[in-house]
Amino acid sequence: TQLLEQSPQFLSIQEGENLTVYCNSSSVFSSLQWYRQEPGEGPVLLVTVVTGGEVKKLKRLTFQFGDARKDSSLHITAAQPGDTGLYLCAGARSNTGKLIFGQGTTLQVKP
Amino acid sequence: GAVVSQHPSWVICKSGTSVKIECRSLDFQATTMFWYRQFPKQSLMLMATSNEGSKATYEQGVEKDKFLINHASLTLSTLTVTSAHPEDSSFYICSARGQTRDTQYFGPGTRLTVL
Numbered sequence: 492t493q494l495l496e497q498s499p500q501f502l503s504i505q506e507g508e509n510l511t512v513y514c515n516s517s518s519v520f521s522s523l524q525w526y527r528q529e530p531g532e533g534p535v536l537l538v539t540v541v542t543g544g545e546v547k548k549l550k551r552l553t554f555q556f557g558d559a560r561k562d563s564s565l566h567i568t569a570a571q572p573g574d575t576g577l578y579l580c581a582g583a584r585s586n587t588g589k590l591i592f593g594q595g596t597t598l599q600v601k602p
Numbered sequence: 603g604a605v606v607s608q609h610p611s612w613v614i615c616k617s618g619t620s621v622k623i624e625c626r627s628l629d630f631q632a633t634t635m636f637w638y639r640q641f642p643k644q645s646l647m648l649m650a651t652s653n654e655g656s657k658a659t660y661e662q663g664v665e666k667d668k669f670l671i672n673h674a675s676l677t678l679s680t681l682t683v684t685s686a687h688p689e690d691s692s693f694y695i696c697s698a699r700g701q702t703r704d705t706q707y708f709g710p711g712t713r714l715t716v717l
Binding site: 497521522524526531532533534535536539541577579583585587588589590592593594595597 | 636704
């Protein structure tokens with residue numbers, strides 16, 4: 492059972508376009524994290540959202556945590572080829588500290 | 603800060619041999635580390651939780667005798683793949699829990715290829 496549904500799983504867009512990646516769950520998380528991973532490397536933490544309704548911005552990336560702390564979204568404005576990579580959302584369970592990962596979104600931004 | 607290293611970064615071994623992968627937290631102490639496995643173009647799958655000074659907790663379906671985990675110090679956890687077979691070939695990634703319970707810092711991963 493996949494507890495965290497991430498969509499879309501693959502996305503190929505042109506440079507300059509906007510995109511949104513979604514992570515949805517029926518479970519409540521104490522926090523939700525977004526990572527970016529390059530091929531052959533480990534995931535790099537982009538942001539952690541903790542409070543329901545929280546919005547965080549990282550340059551052209553906007554992260555939002557749902558009011559009920561069950562879902563999150565990542566919006567990229569004016570995507571660039573350097574944004575290409577695998578984006579992973581991960582929900583944290585406060586009782587175990589474990590991270591539940593979504594399936595990942597492979598983003599390709601064409602110049 | 604919060605740097606996690608893994609060694610080796612890649613390893614090729616013959617079927618039937620054992621391989622040890624090290625995970626180190628370089629600038630902080632980590633009482634808890636996690637081991638993940640990742641197949642090409644897929645997400646991370648948690649294998650086990652490594653706790654300093656105690657036995658590791660394995661996820662359902664992960665063979666304890668196959669994947670031996672030792673967390674002997676606050677900065678080092680090791681994963682030993684015993685009697686490796688081609689189906690064990692994968693990308694193994696460790697993470698260390700930071701000061702905030704939910705935060706994990708990931709190592710760069712180890713590519714294991716079993717011939």
